[in-house]
Amino acid sequence: MDELSVVLNNSNVNQHECVSVKSGDWVIFSCPQCPGYERRINMRTQEMQLHDPTSGKYTHVGRYSPLIMHSIN
Numbered sequence: 001m002d003e004l005s006v007v008l009n010n011s012n013v014n015q016h017e018c019v020s021v022k023s024g025d026w027v028i029f030s031c032p033q034c035p036g037y038e039r040r041i042n043m044r045t046q047e048m049q050l051h052d053p054t055s056g057k058y059t060h061v062g063r064y065s066p067l068i069m070h071s072i073n
């Protein structure tokens with residue numbers, strides 16, 4: 001358990017919490033700390049679109065119940 005909590009703490013350093021907005025079938029996650037970052041997930045078709053100006057430098061997490069997003073590049 002100690003090892004697991006260390007890993008989690010380390011990953012939290014580069015982890016950004018995104019805000020989510022629903023638009024039609026799409027849920028749009030954007031990051032307050034990364035201007036231009038946007039991940040869209042279509043709730044109906046599971047299609048995903050990503051625009052990440054940081055090229056995956058940070059782990060982005062966000063949730064829009066019941067959807068949970070965790071940087072799946």
Ligand SMILES: [Zn+2]
Pocket residue numbers: 016031032033034037058060
């Ligand atoms: Zn970010």
